[in-house]
Amino acid sequence: MLAILGPTAAGKSALALALAERFGGEIINCDSTAVYRGFDIGTDKVAPADRRDIPHHLIDIVEPTVEYTAARYASDGAATIRDIHQRGRLPLVVGGTGFYYRALTRGLFPGPAADQALRRRLEDVGARRGVTFLHRMVRRVDPASATRIQPRDAKRLVRALEVCFLTGRPLTAHFADTTSPIANVDVHAIAVRLPAAEISRRVTRRVDEQFARGLLDEIRMLLARGIPETARPFGGLVYRQALEHLRGVRDEAATRTLIAQENRHYARRQLVWFRKEPNLVWLDGPGESPATIEAATRLVQDWIQT
RNA sequence: GGCGCCGUCGCCAAGUGGUAAGGCAGAGGUCUGCAAAACCUCCACCCCCGGUUCAAAUCCGGGCGGCGCCU
Numbered sequence: 001m002l003a004i005l006g007p008t009a010a011g012k013s014a015l016a017l018a019l020a021e022r023f024g025g026e027i028i029n030c031d032s033t034a035v036y037r038g039f040d041i042g043t044d045k046v047a048p049a050d051r052r053d054i055p056h057h058l059i060d061i062v063e064p065t066v067e068y069t070a071a072r073y074a075s076d077g078a079a080t081i082r083d084i085h086q087r088g089r090l091p092l093v094v095g096g097t098g099f100y101y102r103a104l105t106r107g108l109f110p111g112p113a114a115d116q117a118l119r120r121r122l123e124d125v126g127a128r129r130g131v132t133f134l135h136r137m138v139r140r141v142d143p144a145s146a147t148r149i150q151p152r153d154a155k156r157l158v159r160a161l162e163v164c165f166l167t168g169r170p171l172t173a174h175f176a177d178t179t180s181p182i183a184n185v186d187v188h189a190i191a192v193r194l195p196a197a198e199i200s201r202r203v204t205r206r207v208d209e210q211f212a213r214g215l216l217d218e219i220r221m222l223l224a225r226g227i228p229e230t231a232r233p234f235g236g237l238v239y240r241q242a243l244e245h246l247r248g249v250r251d252e253a254a255t256r257t258l259i260a261q262e263n264r265h266y267a268r269r270q271l272v273w274f275r276k277e278p279n280l281v282w283l284d285g286p287g288e289s290p291a292t293i294e295a296a297t298r299l300v301q302d303w304i305q306t
Numbered sequence: 307g308g309c310g311c312c313g314u315c316g317c318c319a320a321g322u323g324g325u326a327a328g329g330c331a332g333a334g335g336u337c338u339g340c341a342a343a344a345c346c347u348c349c350a351c352c353c354c355c356g357g358u359u360c361a362a363a364u365c366c367g368g369g370c371g372g373c374g375c376c377u
Contacts, residue, residue, distance in 0.1 A: 071339035099341045108338045153345045237342035
């Protein structure tokens with residue numbers, strides 16, 4: 001399997017298309033928001049017409065009202081990789097969601113799924129008695145998690161308690177059971193990177209393009225279709241800020257600036273994630289440049305030979 | 307030429323004698339079923355020189371720079 005990773009707006013999609021064409025590949029999306037149908041412009045999906053007949057998987061696979069998760073991604077991704085191998089083609093995992101990539105390549109522990117009712121109760125406790133109260137609870141039942149999780153990180157504290165209550169074992173105790181869903185797959189990863197200033201420029205341009213292509217109309221249409229504002233993908237980058245604008249929180253110019261800024265922050269967090277990935281080759285990019293494509297092509301040729 | 311106001315981190319900005327708030331930007335990081343999310347950490351001896359004082363970003367004098375008004 002080949003992975004094309006990197007921060008937002010670095011040209012991953014273009015590079016992946018070129019490599020897929022060259023090596024008989026099929027693309028598997030690794031972007032947490034592109035799985036949702038109808039969220040096209042803000043996620044910068046490659047339009048079907050631009051896919052050059054390369055099959056794209058795990059894009060537009062669920063309704064926006066569904067809560068897609070890393071666990072589901074790991075199993076969907078593993079199944080897709082198996083299918084592609086059966087067809088004798090090369091799976092190309094492409095995207096910027098580090099957590100999904102890690103869930104796919106290293107696996108998650110085989111524990112209980114999210115229990116919405118329990119989570120709501122725990123969140124209530126956190127809201128009423130303060131987040132740090134949750135942290136004290138975790139410290140009592142799972143000291144190892146309490147030292148690992150930051151005291152105000154409500155999401156992870158809730159998860160730690162959830163697992164503990166549901167299984168009777170601390171979260172940390174489950175980690176040993178973790179296995180990769182693609183343990184038998186040979187994984188090679190390329191990450192594209194660009195100087196921060198360059199990312200910034202590209203992000204600004206992309207945000208302008210997204211507005212020009214009708215980002216706001218896309219959102220209005222989704223709302224008209226009955227998608228609630230609380231739907232998962234509305235809570236993420238681009239859509240959250242654009243939605244706030246539609247509600248009158250700030251004008252469009254300020255919204256564009258804010259979205260670009262959030263994109264820059266996001267790019268930094270992505271980089272942090274990929275820096276820790278083992279067996280990853282960095283390519284100074286942009287992904288669409290002939291030099292990058294050539295360098296990547298050479299890498300893949302080497303890997304195929306060995 | 308005169309008078310007045312001002313000069314604190316890349317930007318905004320609090321602080322008027324007791325040893326530099328905060329916000330934005332920037333950087334580093336955490337991450338095992340919400341991750342485009344959530345959370346954490348770091349980031350200034352206050353334009354320069356001299357003086358007063360136990361102690362000055364804060365007071366005084368002089369430079370330099372900016373802004374405004376007047377001639």
